[in-house]
Amino acid sequence: MQLSMPQGQTEIRHDWTNEEVQALFDLPFNDLLFQAQLVHRQNFDPNEVQVSTLLSIKTGACPEDCKYCPQSGHYNTGLEKERLMQVEKVLEKARKAKETGSTRFCMGAAWKHPADKDMPYVLEMVKGVKELGLETCMTLGMLDQSKADQLAEAGLDYYNHNLDTSPEFYDKIITTRTFQDRLDTLHHVRESGMKICSGGILGMGETATDRNGLLIQLANMPKQPESVPINMLVKVEGTPLENAEDLDNLDFIRTIAVARIMMPKSHVRLSAGRESMSDEMQAMTFMAGANSIFYGECLLTTPNPETHRDLKLFKRLGINMEQRISESDETQEQAIMNTLQKQQDDQFYYEA
Numbered sequence: 615m616q617l618s619m620p621q622g623q624t625e626i627r628h629d630w631t632n633e634e635v636q637a638l639f640d641l642p643f644n645d646l647l648f649q650a651q652l653v654h655r656q657n658f659d660p661n662e663v664q665v666s667t668l669l670s671i672k673t674g675a676c677p678e679d680c681k682y683c684p685q686s687g688h689y690n691t692g693l694e695k696e697r698l699m700q701v702e703k704v705l706e707k708a709r710k711a712k713e714t715g716s717t718r719f720c721m722g723a724a725w726k727h728p729a730d731k732d733m734p735y736v737l738e739m740v741k742g743v744k745e746l747g748l749e750t751c752m753t754l755g756m757l758d759q760s761k762a763d764q765l766a767e768a769g770l771d772y773y774n775h776n777l778d779t780s781p782e783f784y785d786k787i788i789t790t791r792t793f794q795d796r797l798d799t800l801h802h803v804r805e806s807g808m809k810i811c812s813g814g815i816l817g818m819g820e821t822a823t824d825r826n827g828l829l830i831q832l833a834n835m836p837k838q839p840e841s842v843p844i845n846m847l848v849k850v851e852g853t854p855l856e857n858a859e860d861l862d863n864l865d866f867i868r869t870i871a872v873a874r875i876m877m878p879k880s881h882v883r884l885s886a887g888r889e890s891m892s893d894e895m896q897a898m899t900f901m902a903g904a905n906s907i908f909y910g911e912c913l914l915t916t917p918n919p920e921t922h923r924d925l926k927l928f929k930r931l932g933i934n935m936e937q938r939i940s941e942s943d944e945t946q947e948q949a950i951m952n953t954l955q956k957q958q959d960d961q962f963y964y965e966a
């Protein structure tokens with residue numbers, strides 16, 4: 615039976631204030647989740663989750679000093695550094711991602727910004743992945759207008775560049791670049807016509823007001839990001855945040871719900887930190903409006919739940935993977951069968 619739902623919010627606003635956002639966070643938990651569900655149902659199929667695969671194409675030795683990141687060259691985390699991956703290897707991983715049902719392939723490089731000499735390889739990767747029929751996403755650090763234009767021309771659909779946290783808390787987490795640098799890159803990405811994937815990380819010792827500030831920055835952009843990853847800090851030994859205090863899980867779920875209400879048409883992505891979340895916690899985040907995940911065994915350099923755990927959870931929750939318009943149910947069914955078969959043949963999805 616179809617329930618008739620009261621009206622939720624679909625209007626996209628760019629004038630959120632701290633008081634309004636705080637009022638949402640202050641709602642009783644059930645009321646907040648109900649509002650988020652209303653907004654979610656008016657803008658998306660509530661039982662569909664978009665699935666992306668993330669691959670690290672260049673790992674470690676990053677000159678930036680992001681305090682949460684094991685890839686920063688400033689900290690000793692024992693991470694094995696890797697040079698830029700060969701184009702053919704990247705395409706091989708992308709083919710596997712497609713076989714297992716991913717619709718978007720994200721490639722991440724630990725750079726301050728891409729060097730001119732690396733651009734031809736990166737552009738080849740974009741073209742190759744695109745030819746496989748996958749949506750393409752990259753995260754390569756800062757971009758000037760010329761590099762953003764080259765990527766857009768090669769067919770890059772999304773550029774990921776997280777704001778990480780509020781402008782006020784930013785220099786407690788990163789000192790090698792400024793919040794304005796982030797906004798400048800996002801401006802170049804928009805100017806080049808690409809879609810934006812931008813979000814942040816929770817549990818880094820920020821205050822509730824900082825969480826409001828992050829969401830306000832994202833929602834009040836001239837055009838809201840199409841994808842908004844909300845990460846839970848993964849505390850990696852050797853990074854300055856290895857002993858950060860745990861964030862209350864309910865506050866994480868509340869943040870997802872508030873993000874859903876403030877950015878009604880964006881995909882809110884449950885991102886890093888999912889590995890340590892119970893199935894029940896993940897189910898609550900989907901209820902709060904998260905409708906995108908990373909899929910595959912490796913989320914850059916932090917562990918991600920094995921693909922079959924995701925498939926089982928989707929099945930238990932009656933969630934379908936969002937398809938690209940050209941693909942049918944049989945394609946999805948086949949992708950799931952391929953994954954299950956592959957897991958019997960081969961214990962590991964990604965060895966990276």
Ligand code: SF4
Binds near residue numbers: 723
């Ligand atoms: S988050 Fe990105 S920019 Fe920061 S240290 Fe890690 S790889 Fe470098």
